[in-house]
Each structure stands twice: as C-alpha cells, then as structure tokens.
Amino acid sequence: MSNTQKITEYIYQSQTRHIPDEVLNYARMCLADWLCVAKGAIQESAARVVFNTTVENHNRGKSTLLLGGVSDALTAALCNGTLAHCLDFDDTHISANTHTSAPLYAATLALGEELEASEDLILRAFITGFEVSSHIGNGVGQLITEKGWHCTGMFGTIASAASACVLLKLNREQITSAISAAATQGSGFTASFGSMAKPFHAGKAAFNGLMGAKLASNGFVAYQDMFSIDGGFIKALIQDQSKSLTPVNFDRWEILENSFKPYAACHLTHPAVDCMKELIKTIDITSIESLDVEVGELAMQVTGHKNGAPKSPLDAKFHLKFCAALALNQSKLMIDDFSESTIVHQKLLDLMHLVHVKPSKEMGYTSAKVICKLKNGNSQTFQVNISKGHPGNPIGWDDMKTKFSTIIKDETLWNKVKEFGGTKKATILKSFI
Numbered sequence: 001m002s003n004t005q006k007i008t009e010y011i012y013q014s015q016t017r018h019i020p021d022e023v024l025n026y027a028r029m030c031l032a033d034w035l036c037v038a039k040g041a042i043q044e045s046a047a048r049v050v051f052n053t054t055v056e057n058h059n060r061g062k063s064t065l066l067l068g069g070v071s072d073a074l075t076a077a078l079c080n081g082t083l084a085h086c087l088d089f090d091d092t093h094i095s096a097n098t099h100t101s102a103p104l105y106a107a108t109l110a111l112g113e114e115l116e117a118s119e120d121l122i123l124r125a126f127i128t129g130f131e132v133s134s135h136i137g138n139g140v141g142q143l144i145t146e147k148g149w150h151c152t153g154m155f156g157t158i159a160s161a162a163s164a165c166v167l168l169k170l171n172r173e174q175i176t177s178a179i180s181a182a183a184t185q186g187s188g189f190t191a192s193f194g195s196m197a198k199p200f201h202a203g204k205a206a207f208n209g210l211m212g213a214k215l216a217s218n219g220f221v222a223y224q225d226m227f228s229i230d231g232g233f234i235k236a237l238i239q240d241q242s243k244s245l246t247p248v249n250f251d252r253w254e255i256l257e258n259s260f261k262p263y264a265a266c267h268l269t270h271p272a273v274d275c276m277k278e279l280i281k282t283i284d285i286t287s288i289e290s291l292d293v294e295v296g297e298l299a300m301q302v303t304g305h306k307n308g309a310p311k312s313p314l315d316a317k318f319h320l321k322f323c324a325a326l327a328l329n330q331s332k333l334m335i336d337d338f339s340e341s342t343i344v345h346q347k348l349l350d351l352m353h354l355v356h357v358k359p360s361k362e363m364g365y366t367s368a369k370v371i372c373k374l375k376n377g378n379s380q381t382f383q384v385n386i387s388k389g390h391p392g393n394p395i396g397w398d399d400m401k402t403k404f405s406t407i408i409k410d411e412t413l414w415n416k417v418k419e420f421g422g423t424k425k426a427t428i429l430k431s432f433i
Contacts, residue, residue, distance in 0.1 A: 004227040006248050007132055007162075008176045014128040014166045024421065026255045027123050027130070029397065030101040032404050032417045033091050033260055034084055035432060037102075038066055040264075040335050040407040041086035046196035050082045050203060063110040064429035073110040077160070077210050081106030082203030085152070087335055088317045089264040093130075093257065094365055094390065096137025097145050098155040100258070103205035104129050107160035111167050111210055112426050119426045121167065127255060129163030129209075132179075134254035136227060139246050142298055142365065144237050145190060153188025153201035154237065160209020168217050180222035182212030183233050193266070193302060194315040260395040262388045262403070263333035265316075268299035269323040270387040271368030272357075276327035279372055279382050285328050285351070292371040293324065293357045299368070300359035309349055313338040325351035334406065366390050 001009070041047055051067045054075045058065065063076035066083055070076075084090055084102040093100050104126060112122040133155040137144075141151045161182030165175045185208035188201035216222070226233045229244045263270055272293050279291075295304050303320040310316035316323075316338045323333065325348045331337045342348060363369060369383040386392040395403075397418075404414055413431050420428065 034105040036404040036407040037089040038084040044086035047083040073114040076110035077107045077206035081206030085199035085202035097141025098151040102202040103156035104159040107206040125163040125166035129159035132162040133159035135248045150188030154186040156205030161212040164213030174216040177222040178213040178216035180226040259390045274384040275370040294360035294369040296363040304357040310343045321352040321355045
C-alpha cells in the first residue's frame, strides 16, 4: 500500500476507529485553547479586515462567524481560522511545526454546523485531521520552515481536508482527490511573519481544506499520489530533496505530542523567555551588564536576528529581544503586553540593549541558554532544555483553565468545552457569541 493509500484508508476508517479517552481529552483541550485565543483576537485588525471583506457572504448559511452572524461554511472557516491565529497564542505541533488547531477547528466546526453534525463526530473529524497532517509533517516541519514556507498554510490545509472528508463521509476515491486538491492549494511564506498575512495563512488553510473536500464530493478528481515518499508534495517544498516524507503508519497518537503556549508570542521565543523568568528569581536586573542568549538556528532565523524597536505589536511577537525584555520586566507575556504603547516603552527598549543573540547547534526548538554577565565581573548561566507547554514540560487542565479564564470569563462555556462530545448537535460557537 502506498503512502497516499495509507492516508486515504486511515481517513476512510475513521468512523469506526476506537479513540482513547486521553486522545479525546486532548482534542477538548485544543478546543479550549482555540476558543480562548480566538476570543482574545476579536479586535485584531487582520481578522476584522477578512470579516469585512467577506460581508457579501454573511447571513447565507448555518455556520457561526465568531465576529458575529452566520455564513456558509467556507466563509466561516476563512474568517474564524484567521481570527484564531491572530495572536500567535495558539497551539503548535512541533515536529510538523504547524499551528494545527487554528485552521482545523475553524474548518471542522464550520462544516459541522452546516451539516448539523454531532459533537462526537466533530471530535472524531478533528482528531483524524490532526493525525493525518501531523503524521505527514512529522520530522519535516522545521526544514520546510527554514526553506521559507509557513507549515500552517501547508499542513493545516491537509488537516482541514481530512476532517471534512470524515464529516462528508466521502468514499476512498473522493478522499484521495480531496486531500490532493487541498494540498495543491497549500501556501504561505515565512516572510509574512509579523504581518497580517500570517494569520490569514491559517484562515486560507481552513478554507482550502474545505474547498478540496467539497470539490471531491462533487466529482472533482485530483492527482492520485500526492503524498508518495519522494513525490510532488515534498519535492515542491524541499526542492533540493535533502529530506523525504516519513512513511506514515499511524502507530501513535500525534495529538498527544501537541504543545500549548503559555505566552502570546512566537513559540521560538519561549525557551529564552523561560530562561529570563528563571534569571530574575535570583538576579537584580540593575546589576546586569549583558545577556548572551544562545538559541537554535531556526529561532535565530525567525526571531533572533531583529534589532531595534519592533515595527508593530505583531512584529513584537517575533522579536526575541523584545520578548526577553518583557520577561526581564516581569511581564506574563499575555495579549496586552504586545501593544502600540509597549513596543516604544523606554524601559523595555533599554532592557533589549542588554540582550545579544546568537545561534547554537547545541540548542533546538525547545531549548535556550543565557549567560548573564554582571557589572561586578561575575557571571551565571541559565539553561532551559524544554520550554513550558511542550510534551516534556506540559500544560495541564489547570494551566489551560488559567489561560482560558484570563480571556473568557465564562464558567459555563468552560464546562461545555470539558464535556464536549455525545450525540447532541454542536452549538458551542453559539454559546461563544
């Protein structure tokens, strides 16, 4: 059986697959995270622009728009997917380097409402989409990012298509065309990080995945072997062919490897932030001469090279020195810490001047080292091997409730998330509104 055939079969068998309670609970935690980061982004310009641009499609369907009203599923997926990624506070599957839930829940809930699907089926579809995209992206996410592609725009599209196949109950031939039609629409450049286009990638991933599945359900036939190990999909993304796709076997639940963010900034800044938070427990910042920060090469490429004040609150989320300064200033790095006023705050700018960043082959996605040089000539080293929120240093339900409650002060909605499932139709987004 080819790689593409294995993926198709996995999606096709999803209706009868046993899903462990631990996996279902992780899917619910992804939902809690998705709802709270979407709610926190209600005033974000990127989401508002996409919402306003699609106004002609509003009030034409059953799918909830989180900024108000209803629309067809495609429009809701686009708008809600963009909204959920605006704050860069959403979860991440590290090996695929993908913000999976932002587009995936946007697509799954939009189509689920359109079809009046049960909560059980929505969870099953979401988990299937998560597993498919994560197994395809497993091990190649970082390299694809280094090549300049935004993995959320690639693998998020595939996740959304796989989920839609489950909800639409497509047959094997339709599934193969759906995921291929979705993949051929995948897009998004890392050059857009720090701009409105980055969250738009997530919205488009949700839209493109649904479109691929809807096309296939109506007879659209796409290339039948997109996901062969050295096939067209991976060749396009890694053109020097230095890495191939890992053969999928679905022998473990990738959703259990998902990570949740404690800080409203790019994940690549988090290890350095954790170092700074540890540092200020024992060191008076007024005694610091300089801070030499060692980070992984991808963190350097995406966040560590920036100097001077951030260009915007969005840019600040991808500015390692600014995030480090926030941590030194005892900030919690929540939504309000990235604003027009904070990015020009003189104390933060002064603290940024202490920070010097360089890449280290010893550091990876989740690790960082800080050498703190003091004015008295002494120095201390602080190192974080696994930053908070990753599977090796996880966020649990108590941590998630703290994050959720900081943004959504609604105990009833929290309880609905924790109890999500069963044969009743999904109306949780109506509760959100």
